[in-house]
Amino acid sequence: MIIALIPTYGKRGYLDEMLAWLNATNEVDAVEILRQDEPLGSALARRTLIEQATQKYGYDHHYLMLDDDCKFNRFSHIRQAAAILDNEHDIGLVSFPLGGIVQHGYAEQIIVKHCWLMNGKLLAAGANYTPGELYDSLDMCIQSYLLGYRNVVTREAFIWHDVTQDNSIRWRLVAEGKQSEQSGIRDRYANYIERLQEPYAVKFTSVAIELHNSCNNILKQWQGQ
Secondary structure, eight states, X not given: OEEEEEEEETTOTTHHHHHHHHXXXXXXXXXXXXXXXXXXXXXXXXXXXXXXXXXXXXXXXXXXXXXXXXXXOTTOOHHHHHHHHHHOTTEEXXXXXXXXXXXSSEEEOSSOOSSEEEEHHHHHTTOOOOTTOSSHHHHHHHHHHXXXXXXXXXXXXXXXXXXXXXXXXXXXXXXXXXXXSOOOXXXXXXXXXXXXXXXXXXXXXXXXXHXXXXXXXXXXXXXXX
């Protein structure tokens, strides 16, 4: 199953259009929505939604994390992207690019961004959004890597994300003093990060690389690869 997770609040975004497209195309099997009167912050909202969804469905599924301002079209082949997870079980996150040419396969990157499909096994292993995290995508990618999973950007499909800093929930909460502008990632992963340029550039220490390789080998042995 592919289960779409959408945190939302108020009348923001394109939620009605998103739900209509998901329903009409049969690209996902279920949709779970977290409606908020006031935004919790993206990391806490996503964590809350994941915990509710995995309690309901379990971990043997793919979870599609969306924002409420995503846009789809005929190139948004979510099931084709999910096939990457079906074929290679040591991939944790399959991210959708913002645009470009739809091709076959994927590009492997340590840090991916935008909306993505999550391997339920990655969540079962303990990866989840850190409440209060400013750069939650960077945080999730680091967790996935340290647990031995690989992160990729699909060439099979793309999904648009219509967001600017002016209408971003993240930066609204920073401006209101409800969320720190500092991510805390540098301190939290001090033993694993040699150099960090937030939000999407990181160089890991040899300790992190060895941990990733060791965990990845274990994953492949479990899966008989």
